[in-house]
């Protein structure tokens with residue numbers, strides 16, 4: 001184990017309060033493409049057409065076909081060792097918050113509890129007329145799907161240019177503000193306001209652990225920038241870790 005992983009482990013062992021920020025990279029080893037790294041969705045698709053309210057207004061069927069394709073691939077995916085390690089960390093630490101940009105629901109499936117979904121949930125459908133939300137994991141035969149009220153349903157996710165779910169940023173900022181250690185895993189840290197959660201913690205001198213096979217805008221400022229896949233490094237950091245906060 002590298003000295004930096006060992007040092008990061010020690011910092012984590014001392015932590016009574018931990019806040020985590022995850023991105024698409026954490027689900028990469030479950031077979032779900034990221035957005036911006038090799039093979040990422042935005043390398044082959046225009047986000048303007050698929051992840052904006054304007055794109056949806058222009059062609060809701062096209063947008064829904066893409067989201068249903070993603071729902072199907074996520075439905076056959078299982079959480080990986082990185083997801084499992086975060087469940088274990090939550091079990092051991094006094095105060096733990098998992099802030100995720102992922103809308104795939106794999107953290108829930110793994111067993112994480114205190115999750116802040118910054119970018120919504122692909123399994124939630126929201127009516128564009130009555131605003132009612134429902135969880136629906138079924139195969140959507142009719143695209144776009146419609147609500148009982150007659151309104152068109154849209155994916156319960158946050159698109160570019162839209163507000164985050166009510167209270168999500170406040171909960172996430174509060175958790176980061178009160179954390180002894182923050183973990184940033186599998187995100188390119190390019191999308192705000194989520195990426196804005198971390199710099200204030202670094203300015204306050206909070207120990208920050210980044211896990212990513214590639215460098216990001218944060219890498220030079222974090223305490224530990226650990227290069228590698230999260231399904232390998234998170235278990236190293238957490239498993240057999242002993243009593244946290246001691």
Ligand code: APR
Pocket residue numbers: 022023024025026028029034035036037040101102119158185186187188189190191211212213214216228229230231
């Ligand atoms: N383990 C850890 N990190 C990984 C792995 C892995 N196995 N594989 C790739 N990564 C890293 C990449 O190096 C990259 O830095 O994960 C990051 C993924 O970055 P993005 O694709 O930009 O995803 P994310 O940061 O989650 O995007 C934020 O942008 O498109 C929107 O709403 C979407 O929530 C998403 C937001």
